[in-house]
Amino acid sequence: MTGKTKIGLIGCGRWGRNILRDLLVCGCDVYVAEHGESGRIYALDIGAKAAFAEYTEFPDALDGYVVAVQTDRHFDMLKRLAPTGKPIFIEKPMVPDRVHALEIQALMGERVFVMHKWRYHPGIQMLRTLNQEGTYGKLHRLTTNRVQWKQPHDDVDAFWILMPHDVSIAYHIIDDLPDVKAVQAQIRGNDIHELTAFLGPEPSVTLSISDIFPETQRHVIAYFDQAVVSLPDPLSDQLEVRALKEGKPSDEITSIPISTEFPLLREIKAFIAHVETGAAVGSLVEDEMTMMQCLTEMRRLAFDTEG
Incomplete structure (x- = not known):
């Protein structure tokens, strides 16, 4: 590709502005809608080239598109962009509905990539490496915690904003997702405000999210044989460690250095490399689709239990 x-x-709101910043850092000509x-x-x-x-x-x-609109507009926007034939990077989740996800997969799946920024986090990538290489023995348990007070979206509930991250x-650390065994949820009307999911049997995985927790916490903990x-x-x-x-x-505490480069920039770089070189x-x-199946089962169990 020359030039x-x-x-x-598409979308230059709260998160779209961060995406624009990093696209410009990567040296792109960016056209904003x-x-x-x-x-x-x-x-x-x-520094955008133009704004409409x-x-x-x-x-x-254009060589490609990045979509950063509200989650409930993802499906419609992807269908509208399908005729362009260009690669598309879209904010997570791709769509908050497994039926729509299957439709997008059939229509243009090979050209759509989802912005799961945590898969580009140096710490998560290192945990994947430790697991794959058996550095501390076998991984037996993984827990994550993503809790906060409120969340800034009004189109979907906290589950769709927070749980896809975890x-x-x-998925990235284990390279698989164990079956969802049970969930505990706090539901008001049709909205999930808090949910803990238990996956297993081994490695067992416990994922907790909430938008009714009085402080912000983000933890990822991996329990290996030796550490x-x-x-x-x-x-x-x-x-x-x-x-x-x-x-x-034991009293032995050590550390593993990791890069502090922002995951968003790392994934934007990867998408631009794909656009330019494949x-x-x-x-x-x-x-x-693998993650959507897991999310759909969590949500089904939450409402079945509530009912």
């Missing part, structure tokens, strides 16, 4: 890569960014005038002004101010109210105003010769973390390895904070520059001696906790990108639609 600058031309990307159409955003309904809000303030978003269009912002896009032009920081509708994506239909984009020039024809499912993608488990408990944790990512204590998303911005940490290391994994903490606490040694186990014959299965019992290089592989993580989070293919096949991966999304």
